[in-house]
Amino acid sequence: METYLCKLNSVISAKIVLSNENEIIELHILADDNRHSKQISRDIQSLLISKFDMDIDHKRISIAQIKGEKVDLKDFRLKIGSIEFSTIEKRATVKVVLEKDDKVFEGVASGPNTSSNSLKLLGIASLKAVEQFVNCPNTFILEDIKTYNLAGKELIVVGITYLDSSSEQLLSGSAYVHRDIKEAVVKATLDAINRPMLKAL
Template identity: 25%
Template sequence: MENVVALEQIVNKLPGVKGAKILANEGGELKEIHILADIKKPAKQLVRDIETAIYAASGIKIDRKIVSVAQISDDEQETAETGTYEESLVDASARFNLISVETKSSSKRLTVSVNIDDDGKQLSGSSVVDINDDEKYMAAVEATVAAIRESLPSFRVEFIERLKYGLNDVILVVCSAIISGERRKEAGARLFKKDSFNDIVLVILETLNKM
């Protein structure tokens, strides 16, 4: 939609915003706004800036609840560019942690299997895609969702997209699950490094652990 593209361009010019994705329904009503930003400004202030910019540019008043903000630090960006990024796959304070991501390929298919630790219980899921699929990373998404649903049946990945951030790719994700009787949404972002399948699974788990 031409109007949506124009609004994305405006939001992308706001200080601190590294990427924006706006989704609208067939009638042109804005339904979801997903933002990748740095951490220099509080998320609430950023949402207010987005609300003001969209209203000033189009006269459209948005509900702040449709805006999801994922923030990433510039320190992580700089470290990733120098190739010295290091991290542990296990966070002792988190409920869900990645154990392993396994891949098997043939002439036509790629199978991605994900194993996750849920407070001592192992969860497993897998997905199969065409070996020539340009978006093979979606198999890691599907395998991760399948694994998590063993423990949390209401879990969903609502939105996922790769964005450019400086010289690197970033994955932006919005997840949801029913927590304490209501569906909650949380956004997260992560830099792609050598193993993109690992990064896909990790950004989903990090986002889920924030709920």
């Protein structure tokens, strides 16, 4: 439920408090100030009814709005802090650390250590770090990564599906390989998600 609530317009984060009978007794929402709290509350009630068949009294919904806390696309620039790649026998683990101001966001992914899958692991780990940044898990799905030769240089192209509360959208991003292919994969991933559709987050 918290994952779906995070996808509502203006919602930044959500925390649900349950009773011993697994009923919602408190629902705490952190939101930006782009929309009125009553609109956000109605959206929350509508989502819970339509998606989970759960009718909640608006009095149980607590909404805190913070000015300027919404992710602004004009300032949606995450920097690469570090990329760690380790292998144990036939399995690889990737950790991508992204930075924004003085905060760090980490994403980890592991799987079979093949040449093609290692690139996918880099993309998945990058998306997990981004989801940590926007505080909305299960928002981005890595669909594919391809390498091309364009203008005599190696180009990384990624395809990513973005899921919002009511639809999905396919995004693409690209980056040339300058020094390190791992860095290019992360940059291509960030290029894909840095799109106007992130206003919905």
